[in-house]
Amino acid sequence: MDFRDSPQEAAFRAEARAFLEAHAPEKIPGYGHEDFDEQQVVAQARQWQRTLFEHGWASIIWPKEYGGRGLGPIEQIIWNQELARIGIGESLFLQGTGLAGPTIIAHGSEEQKTRFLEPILGAEEIWCQLFSEPGAGSDLANVAARAEKSGDAWVISGQKTWCSGASYSDWGMLLARSDPKLPKHKGITYFLIDMHSPGVEVQSMRQLDGGEHFSEVFLNEIRVPDANRLGPEGAGWSVARTTLMNERMTIGGLERLFSFGLLLDHAKANRQRVDDVMRDELGRVYTWTKALELLNARVVTKLGRGVIPNAEASVMKIAIARMITKAGDIGLRLSGPEAMLRRGEWQNQFLLAPSIHIGGGTDEIQKNICGERVLGLPREPSSDREVPFDKLPRS
Numbered sequence: 150m151d152f153r154d155s156p157q158e159a160a161f162r163a164e165a166r167a168f169l170e171a172h173a174p175e176k177i178p179g180y181g182h183e184d185f186d187e188q189q190v191v192a193q194a195r196q197w198q199r200t201l202f203e204h205g206w207a208s209i210i211w212p213k214e215y216g217g218r219g220l221g222p223i224e225q226i227i228w229n230q231e232l233a234r235i236g237i238g239e240s241l242f243l244q245g246t247g248l249a250g251p252t253i254i255a256h257g258s259e260e261q262k263t264r265f266l267e268p269i270l271g272a273e274e275i276w277c278q279l280f281s282e283p284g285a286g287s288d289l290a291n292v293a294a295r296a297e298k299s300g301d302a303w304v305i306s307g308q309k310t311w312c313s314g315a316s317y318s319d320w321g322m323l324l325a326r327s328d329p330k331l332p333k334h335k336g337i338t339y340f341l342i343d344m345h346s347p348g349v350e351v352q353s354m355r356q357l358d359g360g361e362h363f364s365e366v367f368l369n370e371i372r373v374p375d376a377n378r379l380g381p382e383g384a385g386w387s388v389a390r391t392t393l394m395n396e397r398m399t400i401g402g403l404e405r406l407f408s409f410g411l412l413l414d415h416a417k418a419n420r421q422r423v424d425d426v427m428r429d430e431l432g433r434v435y436t437w438t439k440a441l442e443l444l445n446a447r448v449v450t451k452l453g454r455g456v457i458p459n460a461e462a463s464v465m466k467i468a469i470a471r472m473i474t475k476a477g478d479i480g481l482r483l484s485g486p487e488a489m490l491r492r493g494e495w496q497n498q499f500l501l502a503p504s505i506h507i508g509g510g511t512d513e514i515q516k517n518i519c520g521e522r523v524l525g526l527p528r529e530p531s532s533d534r535e536v537p538f539d540k541l542p543r544s
């Protein structure tokens with residue numbers, strides 16, 4: 150394992166840092182908290198994305214022909230580290246640049262690439278993901294939203310849930326069932342839907358931290374042109390795997406979610422509350438941080454050798470969620486009575502922590518992956534893989 154940047158990586162880091170120092174805004178407000186002003190946050194995110202686009206930094210890994218820098222995952226990690234270093238967190242454009250764009254590049258027609266890719270990088274269109282449903286989360290292949298062919302269009306009805314950013318998105322990546330007579334993984338088709346189409350109804354959901362980060366989306370007989378089908382009819386599951394694989398690469402990123410230095414500063418500022426037990430807990434969080442940094446270095450080293458990491462992403466996701474929960478708990482206790490009186494960094498972290506255990510695949514699902522790929526345990530039995538979807542029992 151090599152912890153140092155190679156000469157090329159060091160040069161890339163220096164170039165990225167110089168650009169960010171010259172152009173990055175002082176603060177890009179996050180979203181999801183109760184004081185979130187949607188219009189203002191969207192406008193600022195758009196402005197920053199435009200700056201990135203104009204200077205050629207809108208995507209590190211998209212091929213050059215589509216407006217990216219055409220670099221690899223190591224440069225993406227270095228870029229993420231440099232963003233985190235100056236406190237720039239997740240972008241509202243991430244679902245477009247990180248999920249929709251790479252899926253369209255992999256599976257889209259030339260017309261779709263021409264229509265959709267530049268508006269994503271150029272900050273014109275924001276995307277959301279319409280995959281989960283009340284009965285399809287961990288078992289995503291269970292999607293029941295129905296797509297029926299009607300001439301050169303599809304009529305789609307159903308209910309999607311937990312859709313991050315749907316209230317301000319222009320386009321959505323949608324999975325719908327086009328053939329219920331086939332087994333559940335086989336009768337799904339992937340669509341790109343215009344969120345402003347008649348029949349799309351977005352209802353915001355209030356979450357634990359008071360924000361309205363995600364929404365339920367009701368599709369009431371919306372018409373989607375066949376030209377907006379991504380990949381062949383019935384091949385939605387394999388197209389969705391591209392989106393999910395890219396999602397796994399955008400989640401994680403310890404440096405974006407947690408800084409031990411901030412927790413330590415908080416402890417130093419509230420020394421009167423740091424007893425032996427607290428000191429022990431801080432030590433444990435520090436040890437986890439270091440272990441995760443090493444795991445991250447292992448992933449980067451593997452990527453550098455052209456090897457796709459296997460279960461490391463699952464191990465990292467479980468550990469990051471656990472650590473953020475612990476750090477939020479310590480941060481709140483260090484704040485003392487203040488924690489109950491007003492909102493702040495540690496209150497937000499404490500309230501955000503439960504969602505990290507769920508989004509992008511729950512802890513239990515990650516543990517299943519580790520069980521199979523690390524411990525070599527048998528695959529989880531699934532008796533319904535070959536049963537036609539319309540014969541499956543439904544609640």
Ligand SMILES: Cc1cc2nc3c(=O)[nH]c(=O)nc-3n(C[C@H](O)[C@H](O)[C@H](O)COP(=O)(O)OP(=O)(O)OC[C@H]3O[C@@H](n4cnc5c(N)ncnc54)[C@H](O)[C@@H]3O)c2cc1C
Nearest residue numbers: 278279280281286287311312313504507508509510511513
């Ligand atoms: C912050 C956040 C953002 C999200 N954004 C989006 C988005 O933009 N678009 C979108 O489509 N979805 C989004 N989601 C939804 C997310 O993908 C699902 O919540 C997640 O996949 C879990 O599905 P579920 O909530 O239906 O829980 P379920 O799958 O119903 O799980 C319920 C419980 O059962 C356990 N469980 C389920 N199956 C197994 C199993 N096989 N083995 C062991 N335990 C199991 C789970 O671990 C969990 O504890 C988001 C979620 C969060 C928290």
